Amino acid sequence: MIRFEGVNKRYRGGFEALRNLDLEIGQGEMVFVTGHSGAGKSTLLRLIPLLERPSQGRVVVGGIDLSRLRKGQIPQLRRRVGMIFQDHRLLFDRTVYENVALPLIIRGTPHREVGRRVRAALDKVNLLNKERAYPITLSGGEQQRVGIARAVVSRPPVLLADEPTGNLDPALSAEIMQLFLEFRRVGITVIIASHDLDLIGRLRQRVLTLEQGRLIDDWQGAAA
Ligand code: ADP
Ligand code: ADP
Numbered sequence: 001m002i003r004f005e006g007v008n009k010r011y012r013g014g015f016e017a018l019r020n021l022d023l024e025i026g027q028g029e030m031v032f033v034t035g036h037s038g039a040g041k042s043t044l045l046r047l048i049p050l051l052e053r054p055s056q057g058r059v060v061v062g063g064i065d066l067s068r069l070r071k072g073q074i075p076q077l078r079r080r081v082g083m084i085f086q087d088h089r090l091l092f093d094r095t096v097y098e099n100v101a102l103p104l105i106i107r108g109t110p111h112r113e114v115g116r117r118v119r120a121a122l123d124k125v126n127l128l129n130k131e132r133a134y135p136i137t138l139s140g141g142e143q144q145r146v147g148i149a150r151a152v153v154s155r156p157p158v159l160l161a162d163e164p165t166g167n168l169d170p171a172l173s174a175e176i177m178q179l180f181l182e183f184r185r186v187g188i189t190v191i192i193a194s195h196d197l198d199l200i201g202r203l204r205q206r207v208l209t210l211e212q213g214r215l216i217d218d219w220q221g222a223a224a
Pocket of ligand 1: 016
């Protein structure tokens with residue numbers, strides 16, 4: 001599903017955030033990316049929807065070599081990659097429903113289809129009863145679940161999450177991880193950057209460890 005071949009990422013200014021990265025992630029895998037702050041976790045994630053481009057090497061997503069993708073094809077790629085952020089980036093002047101609907105509306109999905117998909121996504125994160133609420137009235141865990149609903153509303157085959165539990169207590173973090181496990185169960189590839197080693201350890205999924213931009217460990221996991 002996703003392949004990195006000899007990927008280097010050097011930012012302007014010369015800093016090497018990723019060094020000679022080779023890895024392969026299969027469809028329906030759930031993979032954690034861990035390492036200290038600055039190890040390159042976000043950079044690795046950002047190469048997949050082409051928010052950044054590698055300085056060397058190539059990234060292949062769903063059989064497509066991203067270096068050959070024309071500019072006009074990038075929106076199509078991003079539609080297939082749902083993104084979840086630590087600060088969830090919700091619009092606070094829109095309701096929960098409107099936040100989740102936004103990716104569909106931007107791309108001109110028919111009205112009735114929007115309603116159906118938004119409710120399916122909210123149902124999955126257990127927030128159907130909050131569709132008319134404003135994010136400010138929700139708890140941190142609920143806000144993050146709205147962010148997740150927005151990421152899955154287009155039913156992308158790949159889900160990326162950058163420190164999705166960074167602001168949550170352990171119980172809520174575990175709840176969010178259960179949601180990711182459910183997505184994995186329906187065949188979605190889930191890649192999560194996190195430094196919460198306790199939480200990661202308990203889930204027994206594959207763990208990639210980065211140190212100063214190098215992949216120093218690839219633990220295959222023990223989950224069925
Ligand atoms: P992590 O997610 O593991 O904390 P990042 O991928 O965010 O690591 O960052 C890796 C390194 O690259 C850090 O040293 C960071 O300062 C640097 N970096 C990240 N983004 C940029 C950027 N846009 N320009 C320059 N340097 C950057
Ligand atoms: P429909 O297939 O009629 O569009 P739904 O939108 O409710 O109905 O989705 C049906 C099922 O497809 C979901 O319950 C889920 O198991 C699965 N599915 C496929 N892709 C995704 C995704 N990106 N996020 C969540 N579920 C998905």
